[in-house]
Amino acid sequence: MSDFDNEKTGGQERPDYYQPNQNEGQTYYTPPQNEQADNNTTYHYSYAGKAQENQESYSNASNYSSGNGNYYQPPQNDNKQNAENGNSPKPPKKKPSAGKIVAIILVICAFVAAVGIVLSTAGVIDNSKNSQNNSSTSQCQDSGSDVKTNDSNSVQxxxxxxxxxxxxxxxxxxxxxxxxxxxxxxxxxxxxxxxxxxxxxxxxxxxxxxxxxxxxxxxxxxxxxxxxxxxxxxxxxxxxxxxxxxxxxxxxxxxxxxxxxxxxxxxxxxxxxxxxxxxxxxxxxxxxxxxxxxxxxxxxxxxxxxxxxxxxxxxxxxxxxxxxxxxxxxxxxxxxxxxxxxxxxxxxxxxxxxxxxxxxxxxxxxxxxxxxxxxxxxxxxxxxxxxxxxxGRAKLGITYLPLTKYSNYSAILSALEEKGYKNAQGTMVINSVDGSSDLASKDVKQYDMIVAINGKTMTSTDVLTSVLADSKPGDTVKLTIARIENNSIKTSTVECKLMESKGDSSSQSNSSGE
Structure with missing residues (x-):
């Protein structure tokens, strides 16, 4: 059996984090009914559904086609829109005379002819340059001819x-x-x-x-x-x-x-x-x-x-x-x-x-x-x-949850720091102890916390996993266990002989290996 120390407060009033519910007689640490909401939740990504079920195309989805009903509308008549906005409609413009129309047409024709001459000259220059490289470029020939593509455009x-x-x-x-x-x-x-x-x-x-x-x-x-x-x-x-x-x-x-x-x-x-x-x-x-x-x-x-x-x-x-x-x-x-x-x-x-x-x-x-x-x-x-x-994998023989999964973990970390376990964010809350584990015969129970292993504070869960990775079945480790009872934290050191971990692995064939 472990020897939990009983700390005294010297008559001083305990801080509020020892009484999270502010009710006399309640223990300092009771597992919350609901775990803390964890925004950093990871989800495994195998697929167990139908990809196309209830799926709409983008063209038919209301959020894309109409949004709030005004996402896309045809242009409105200017005069009508001005009238609806409280503005007076603008008077219609006078039509230009026939003489002006003829003059404009003549100017446009002259301009087009000039541009055509320039473009024709430029086309001759470009074609003469392109004639040297026509084997590697696409060509679009006159009416009825096929388009030739660049066969060198292969996947690199x-x-x-x-x-x-x-x-x-x-x-x-x-x-x-x-x-x-x-x-x-x-x-x-x-x-x-x-x-x-x-x-x-x-x-x-x-x-x-x-x-x-x-x-x-x-x-x-x-x-x-x-x-x-x-x-x-x-x-x-x-x-x-x-x-x-x-x-x-x-x-x-x-x-x-x-x-x-x-x-x-x-x-x-x-x-x-x-x-x-x-x-x-x-x-x-x-x-x-x-x-x-x-x-x-x-x-x-x-x-x-x-x-x-x-x-x-x-x-x-x-x-x-x-x-x-x-x-x-x-x-x-x-x-x-x-x-x-x-x-x-x-x-x-x-x-x-x-x-x-x-x-x-x-x-x-x-x-x-x-x-x-x-x-x-x-x-x-x-x-x-x-x-x-x-x-060859060693284990303690427990299941656990990280302390940070609980809603009152900050208060508990503060209390642990007062006892000398600084930055113990990796503290593990024991959920169950395997009947074949060495801990089953020790004074360890559900909701006890592992705050250190071999004298190393659990600053992260890596502290424990690293020790186990460097150990083998049969080795002994020292665990520092924290227990919260009657609004006080008590600690003890427990020795645990590691057992071989066979995981929760399953084998339906070739269990003996090949």
């Missing part, structure tokens, strides 16, 4: 330095990009992760697998007559049946190998050989400002292998996974849409540098997508193929 796949252009990258990599269709035994939801629509209003259950989503994937490797498809865990984690569609539209039934929710990486396999395998780069060599290309299925397979381009906005961005772990991701401004999840992020050499996973989806944000670095993705995928889980 390399620039003047010999580097690939965007078109060159696309030509090189498209055959290594695939679409994934996911089927589930349970009722399909079609919700984009935002509760958009449903499965055509059909709420009946069906024992046969139903189409529940679509995503993207990358042809990763081939071994023993099988081809492995790299994708995101959240694309396939709820599926029971899968199909993989190649760039040439050929379809294969696929089997789940395994997935790892901590890194959001998953692997499928298909019985095929001789397909184009993607080339992977070392993501550690990336630089901010480097141009990248995202390829995937935004809106599902209807728009399969759509390409968007952009730049690396930042590296090592901490993005929370579905189960609370922070992963260091690549931030890009290339457009990421529902269905892009699991698709490749390429550099300008046509090499995979990341796996597109999520984006910040809020009206005040634009162009903030995130990809799992290729080094992380490949290491995870290889372990999943071999063992069905990520080998």
């Amino acid at each position: 796949t390399k620039d003047s330095s010999g580097n690939l252009t965007v078109a060159g990258v696309a030509k090189k990599v498209l055959d290594s990009c695939v679409g994934i269709t996911v089927y589930s035994e349970k009722q399909a939801s079609y919700n984009y992760f935002y509760n958009y629509g449903n499965n055509d209003g059909n709420n009946s259950s069906n024992s046969d697998p139903e189409k529940s989503g679509e995503g993207s994937g990358i042809i990763m490797s081939e071994k023993n007559g099988k081809t492995y498809i790299l994708t995101c865990a959240h694309v396939i984690s709820e599926g029971t049946k899968f199909t993989v569609t190649l760039n040439n539209k050929k379809e294969y039934d696929a089997s789940m190998v395994a997935y790892d929710s901590q890194t959001d990486i998953g692997v499928l396999s298909i019985n095929a050989t001789g397909l184009q395998v993607a080339e992977f780069a070392n993501s550690d060599n990336l630089a901010v400002g480097e141009q990248v290309i995202a390829i995937g299925c935004p809106g599902g397979l209807e728009f399969m292998n759509s390409l968007t381009s952009g730049y690396i906005s930042a590296l090592d961005r901490p993005i929370s996974s579905n189960i609370g772990y922070d992963n260091k991701c690549i931030q890009v401004d290339a457009a990421i849409n529902p269905g892009n999840s699991g698709g490749a992020l390429f550099n300008m050499q046509g090499q995979v540098v990341g796996v597109n996973s999520s984006k910040i989806a809020a009206t005040e944000y634009e162009g903030m997508g995130f990809a799992v670095p290729s080094d992380t993705a490949i290491a995870t995928a290889n372990s999943l193929i071999k063992s069905g889980y990520v080998e």
Whole structure:
């Protein structure tokens, strides 16, 4: 059992943040009923809806054709408009005499004749120059003749330095990009992760697998007559049946190998050989400002292998996974849409540098997508193929939420700072303890907070994940636990023997690896 210290206030009145509800007898920290609204929410981007459903064309959309009813109107009669504005209409002008009209016509004819002579002379000069280059330019000949086009206007796949252009990258990599269709035994939801629509209003259950989503994937490797498809865990984690569609539209039934929710990486396999395998780069060599290309299925397979381009906005961005772990991701401004999840992020050499996973989806944000670095993705995928889980990964055996997810986190941080834990923004609130965890036998319970590990204050969640990454199952770590009871904060140090993490990964085939 841990020995929580009982701090005394020396008779001094506690500051207000110890009593957020201003009611005697209430504890200082109680989890709010609703988590704090988080504008920086990231959404995974597999597709679970119909792209064209209820979609209007721009020409028929009322906001584009008429706006407020006065966006476009034909010109009004000047006199009528002046009268409506309270002005008197202008009197009609007198018609010019016939003599004046004749004089004007003669002047115009003389001017046109003069211009014609000048243009004719200029045309002779231009034609004489163009006659030297008529093999490389378009010509429009006299009546009835065909228009000749410049046959040299082909797609440039390399620039003047010999580097690939965007078109060159696309030509090189498209055959290594695939679409994934996911089927589930349970009722399909079609919700984009935002509760958009449903499965055509059909709420009946069906024992046969139903189409529940679509995503993207990358042809990763081939071994023993099988081809492995790299994708995101959240694309396939709820599926029971899968199909993989190649760039040439050929379809294969696929089997789940395994997935790892901590890194959001998953692997499928298909019985095929001789397909184009993607080339992977070392993501550690990336630089901010480097141009990248995202390829995937935004809106599902209807728009399969759509390409968007952009730049690396930042590296090592901490993005929370579905189960609370922070992963260091690549931030890009290339457009990421529902269905892009699991698709490749390429550099300008046509090499995979990341796996597109999520984006910040809020009206005040634009162009903030995130990809799992290729080094992380490949290491995870290889372990999943071999063992069905990520080998050698250590964990505490808890689930948690970041303290910053709670509405009263600022007050708690202030209180922790008074106890010597400065800038403890990475504090983790324990949500549950696994029965097989070493912590299950210790004085640790729900809503306790991890404020330090091995003496290091949790200035970010990276402090914990870095310690775990450098540890192995069986190692022991020291956790500083903060508990709030009876309007006071108490702390203790707890030792925890790390257990092996097999994640919440699932393996439906090849669980022993190959």
